[in-house]
Amino acid sequence: MQLLLVASEVFPYSRTGGLADVMAALPEALSRLGVSVTVVSPWWQDLNGEPQEIWRASEPRNGRLQPGPVRVGEIVDGDVRYLFYGTPDFDRPGLYAEDDVERFCRWGRTLLPTLASMGLTFDVLHGHDWAAGLVVAHARLMGLRSVYTVHNLQYQGRWNAQEGFGWTGLPPQNFANVEFHGDINLMKAGLVYADHLTTVSPTYAHEITTAEYGEGLQGVLQVRESAGQLSGILNGLDLERWDPAADPDIQPFHTPAGRQANVELLRQEFGLDDAPILAAVTRLVSQKGMDLLIEALPEVTQDWNVVVLGSGEALLEAALKGWSQHSRVRYVSGMNEPLAHRLYAGSDAFCMPSRFEPCGLSQMIAMRYGSLPVVRETGGLVDSVPTDVGFRFGPADDEALVACLQQARAQVEQPEKWQTRMRRGMALDFSWDASARQYQALYRSLDRGQ
The missing domain is CATH 3.40.50.2000 (Glycogen Phosphorylase B;)
Known part of the structure; x- marks a missing residue:
């Protein structure tokens, strides 16, 4: 053919x-x-x-x-x-x-x-x-x-x-x-x-x-x-490009336990405290729902450190720059491929509150790297994020996102359950x-x- x-x-x-x-x-x-x-x-x-x-x-x-x-x-x-x-x-x-x-x-x-x-x-x-x-x-x-x-x-x-x-x-x-x-x-x-x-x-x-x-x-x-x-x-997903066991931009690992070095390095890089790390690598546009995360930050930062990498709408960028003065929020403008890899490998959870998402690749990468997705139930996020791996919420509003993140935070306190979710996610086959x-x-x- x-x-x-x-x-x-x-x-x-x-x-x-x-x-x-x-x-x-x-x-x-x-x-x-x-x-x-x-x-x-x-x-x-x-x-x-x-x-x-x-x-x-x-x-x-x-x-x-x-x-x-x-x-x-x-x-x-x-x-x-x-x-x-x-x-x-x-x-x-x-x-x-x-x-x-x-x-x-x-x-x-x-x-x-x-x-x-x-x-x-x-x-x-x-x-x-x-x-x-x-x-x-x-x-x-x-x-x-x-x-x-x-x-x-x-x-x-x-x-x-x-x-x-x-x-x-x-x-x-x-x-x-x-x-x-x-x-x-x-x-x-x-x-x-x-x-x-x-x-x-x-x-x-x-x-x-x-x-x-x-x-x-x-x-x-x-x-x-x-x-x-x-x-x-x-x-x-391009499994050669996104391979935590051979990624030159991170400390390579094969198992959930092996990724802990990346968590600590990311914590040191951004001067974060010992709260779990929630990351996002995204375009800052309405579709991606990052305004929902910004609106939720007063509640989210009680339980999470938040690191966002991306650029887009001026109002969203300005809001994140303002929030970056907070002790638990870090914002990096633009796209930085090595940093993106470090965020996938070093975050505990990965946030995608999209209003719609035709497919999405970030959630697949996150799971392959052991970061558990927190996603809205739409499009490819439904088809790729099992409920026994990641965390999903329905309404496109900040209250639903907060509730979902609270559910995820409660499971962080149960390391065995969290590790089981990580192992399931890392084992998923997203090959082409x-x-x-x-x-x-x-x-x-x-x-x-x-």
Whole structure:
């Protein structure tokens, strides 16, 4: 099987979030199953690595989109082929910008014709998130079967339809398939045109068919679900990258007892007292529910030290900076990979009070490193955090979070029970193998026309 994976970023070549991590691990897992995998993403100017240019051609003017050459670069890593497709719009510093809808329309409408002109053919296309939505639409028009995965329905790729529809390259009769409240919507394009839809956890697959989580697209998703064309496949975890027994950023350990050195080192690093440590490594946005933790800090700090690593909304950052004057609260702005590893390895519990969470990887990493998750019952957190390992709460409010943390704190006082939870969590299998087999079966069903 010849598979084409399409996404806006892929680790280690480009990354802003979890999508890039998925695009690093899933292709490798599929290749181990015998799938011939090609991954294509934009040729960002700030791309890590040096692709070898293998194709260059001209691309005509279309509306406001500027003319100029398109080019394709290649890096082969193991059994996976990475192609980087560049247009002039991407030849500037940084990654995402305000004109991304315009840029990804041009990218999306020209990508497949360019690959075809190079003589490349594929059995199935697998597009990821809104930036690949238009690629999926053009795949349908070209007769290529496709899967489309929603990683986060909140980000949709919208622009004024009067101006933007011409960018898509779609025939006028297809307007309704991408129109959304007077805008074009590239996420909707993927949802409508793909042969099968997936999300990154089974619970999230159902949640997005409801008004609460559907972001206005629940009607489209309900139709696909009723037709048996929507499913959830839980993301896996890169077990080589996240291995507490071989992690160079921590004191390596194999057992719950062996991680105690990391707890003490983290306590010393931040000057914490002997209360248990609650950590969070997160984007500071409403989705992640960190405002709930901030509101709960007066009660939480009676029982816990709290260490937060992340950045995002200015009000949340300011609140955490203010709280960092407290003897039991520490806030580190930005993203710091080695520190993140130390927090997973040295915290007693890991806080994810998300309002919604399509999948989440932090809770998986935390359990693998022996830190017990305290999570809200939503999306992938439900599917990945067993109640005999972590602690879950329902309502998205600070009182429910406080009650859950009090439950966890009471169990800290029972070391044998806490160690049992840790052992269970560290033994969970979050490898990509099971997820990759589910995707492979889905690709095969589409390739056979089922």
